[in-house]
Each structure stands twice: as C-alpha cells, then as structure tokens.
Amino acid sequence: MNVRDETRAIREASFGWRIQRLARRMDERMGTELAKLGLSLPQFPVMMTVLEHEGVTQAEIAKRYHRPAYVISRALDGLQEQGLVERRPHPTSRRAHEIHATQAGAALSPRLHAIVEEVNAETLAPLSDAEREALLHLLPKLLGD
Amino acid sequence: MNVRDETRAIREASFGWRIQRLARRMDERMGTELAKLGLSLPQFPVMMTVLEHEGVTQAEIAKRYHRPAYVISRALDGLQEQGLVERRPHPTSRRAHEIHATQAGAALSPRLHAIVEEVNAETLAPLSDAEREALLHLLPKLLGD
DNA sequence: GTGCAATAATTGCAATTGCAAGTTTAGCAT
DNA sequence: ATGCTAAACTTGCAATTGCAATTATTGCAC
Numbered sequence: 001m002n003v004r005d006e007t008r009a010i011r012e013a014s015f016g017w018r019i020q021r022l023a024r025r026m027d028e029r030m031g032t033e034l035a036k037l038g039l040s041l042p043q044f045p046v047m048m049t050v051l052e053h054e055g056v057t058q059a060e061i062a063k064r065y066h067r068p069a070y071v072i073s074r075a076l077d078g079l080q081e082q083g084l085v086e087r088r089p090h091p092t093s094r095r096a097h098e099i100h101a102t103q104a105g106a107a108l109s110p111r112l113h114a115i116v117e118e119v120n121a122e123t124l125a126p127l128s129d130a131e132r133e134a135l136l137h138l139l140p141k142l143l144g145d
Numbered sequence: 146m147n148v149r150d151e152t153r154a155i156r157e158a159s160f161g162w163r164i165q166r167l168a169r170r171m172d173e174r175m176g177t178e179l180a181k182l183g184l185s186l187p188q189f190p191v192m193m194t195v196l197e198h199e200g201v202t203q204a205e206i207a208k209r210y211h212r213p214a215y216v217i218s219r220a221l222d223g224l225q226e227q228g229l230v231e232r233r234p235h236p237t238s239r240r241a242h243e244i245h246a247t248q249a250g251a252a253l254s255p256r257l258h259a260i261v262e263e264v265n266a267e268t269l270a271p272l273s274d275a276e277r278e279a280l281l282h283l284l285p286k287l288l289g290d
Numbered sequence: 291g292t293g294c295a296a297t298a299a300t301t302g303c304a305a306t307t308g309c310a311a312g313t314t315t316a317g318c319a320t
Numbered sequence: 321a322t323g324c325t326a327a328a329c330t331t332g333c334a335a336t337t338g339c340a341a342t343t344a345t346t347g348c349a350c
Contacts, residue, residue: 120160
C-alpha cells in the first residue's frame with residue numbers, strides 16, 4: 001500500500017466511528033426531548049409511522065422502520081397504554097391489526113415534528129447550505145434508497 | 146412555511162433516520178465479524194484504543210471513546226477474561242490502572258484493522274471517489290472535531 | 291495536616307433488549 | 321377439504337444496558 005492509499009485507509013477507518021458518534025449524539029438529543037412527552041426512543045418512529053399512515057398494520061410498520069416485529073409489538077404496548085394509539089381488528093385478516101392514532105395521539109403530531117426539525121437543524125447547523133445539500137444527497141446513495 | 150422550506154423539512158426529517166439506519170447497518174456488520182473473534186461490539190473500540198495507546202488508563206479510554214466509565218470497566222472485564230489485556234498498577238496513582246494488551250491481544254491487531262477496513266470499504270462502496278472525499282470531509286465538520 | 295470535593299474504577303439492581311419459541315390465522319397445493 | 325408452510329403478532333427468558341450508589345484514592349484549600 002503506498003502512502004496515499006494508506007492515508008486514505010486511515011481516514012476511511014474513522015468513518016464508521018464518526019457515524020456511530022453522530023448517531024448516538026442525535027439519539028441522546030431525541031431521547032431527552034421525547035422523554036418530556038413521555039415517549040421512548042423506540043416508540044418514536046412507530047408513533048410517527050402511525051401518524052403518517054393511519055391504519056397501517058404492524059408488519060408494515062416493521063418493514064418501514066426496518067426493525068423486527070417484536071420491537072413494534074412492544075412499542076405499541078406502551079403507546080396504547082398511554083392512550084396514544086389503538087389496535088383495531090383488520091378488515092380482511094384476523095391475525096393482523098390496523099393501528100390508529102387516538103385523538104390524543106394525533107394531538108402529539110406537531111410536537112413530534114417540531115422535535116425532529118429542531119434536532120436535525122441543530123445537528124446540521126455547522127454545515128453551509130451547499131454542504132447540507134451534498135450530505136443529504138449522499139446518504140440515500142449510501143443506503144441504497 | 147413555503148413549499149421550498151417544507152420540502153427541505155421533509156428531507157431533513159429523514160436525515161436523522163438515515164443516520165440511524167446507517168449506524169445500525171454498520172454495527173450489525175461489525176458485530177458479526179467481531180463475533181468470529183469472540184469480541185463484542187462495545188469491547189471493540191476499547192481493544193483498539195488499548196492497542197493504539199499502550200498503557201492508557203481507563204478514564205483515558207472513556208474519554209477517547211466518549212462513553213461512561215462503567216462501559217470501559219465491563220468491556221475490560223471480558224477482554225481480560227479472554228486474556229487479551231491486563232490491568233497493571235499505575236506508576237503514580239493507586240486508584241488508576243494502566244491497561245496493556247497481552248501478546249494474544251496484540252496478535253489480534255491486524256485482524257481488527259482488516260475488519261474495520263472491510264466494513265468501511267463495503268459501506269462506502271456505492272459512492273464515487275469524489276463523493277467519498279466529500280463525505281469524509283463533512284463528517285468531522287458536523288461533529289466539531 | 292485536616293477536611294472536603296473531585297477523580298478512578300467497580301458493582302447491585304432495575305429496566306431494556308434480543309432471541310427463539312409460541313399461538314393463531316392465511317393461503318396454497320394436491 | 322386436508323394438510324402444510326408461511327405470515328402476523330406475542331411473550332418467556334436470558335443477556336445487556338444504564339443508573340445510581342459504593343469504595344478507594346487523590347489533590348487542594350485553609
């Protein structure tokens with residue numbers, strides 16, 4: 001490996017590490033904001049999905065959220081307990097549930113969006129508009145979506 | 146909020162989400178590779194730090210790794226049990242430990258570096274050289290380091 | 291040099307998580 | 321229509337984690 005490649009290797013090596021730090025930092029910020037509303041970190045994406053797609057099935061949430069079914073199950077247990085969502089019988093399948101936000105759940109929507117925007121803005125603050133553009137363009141490419 | 150800002154808001158909303166997915170994806174890849182060596186995910190950065198900075202103190206590892214002290218404590222318990230590191234008395238402070246890699250631990254070094262390089266290369270594969278450059282430049286700026 | 295706040299590290303305990311196994315229902319092949 | 325595989329969801333249990341309290345030591349203020 002020549003010097004140029006070696007340098008690149010070292011720089012790239014720290015890539016994973018930085019992604020982890022960034023993810024954790026955002027998680028912590030989100031976590032403290034969500035706690036004020038009585039929500040946990042894993043509950044949050046589930047609640048968002050329900051709000052954005054009224055009547056989704058748990059399996060659909062799991063697929064969008066890229067997490068195993070039991071995570072959804074348990075997140076919903078909590079959300080239901082707090083009266084934010086309900087599991088209604090699915091019209092065509094007796095093993096599936098249609099998940100709906102209750103009125104209280106729907107009322108949470110603006111606050112949740114505000115948190116997301118705030119944390120994202122805060123995190124992206126050190127970048128210029130052009131850099132932000134670039135980053136937001138690169139991420140989906142990395143993930144393949 | 147005008148249409149342009151709204152669109153931006155939606156794109157930014159997915160920013161945190163995409164970072165989480167990327168982080169988790171890399172964690173999973175790392176996790177399976179490390180498992181083959183008998184290492185856990187939290188043990189890995191600790192082992193790397195010890196290899197790169199022979200004789201560090203646990204508090205120093207915690208600081209570099211940005212994690213609470215008890216995480217280091219427990220990671221070292223495991224690494225020590227596997228005979229990869231030792232806690233030696235600190236020359237000037239009786240409450241601190243100097244952490245050293247054993248011979249077996251040092252022998253692991255090339256394999257660990259190989260894993261890091263592989264996973265990073267794999268993750269960055271969808272990007273062109275220029276895009277990789279750009280991304281590797283943006284991350285430290287975001288994190289402030 | 292005495293007392294006191296801070297640092298280094300560990301650990302008990304409760305909460306969270308992940309895995310794998312369980313239940314019920316669907317759909318499909320024959 | 322019967323049986324068999326797969327899907328949707330749940331749950332018991334063990335492992336991991338995080339918090340807060342504990343021990344031991346240090347350095348500093350007076």
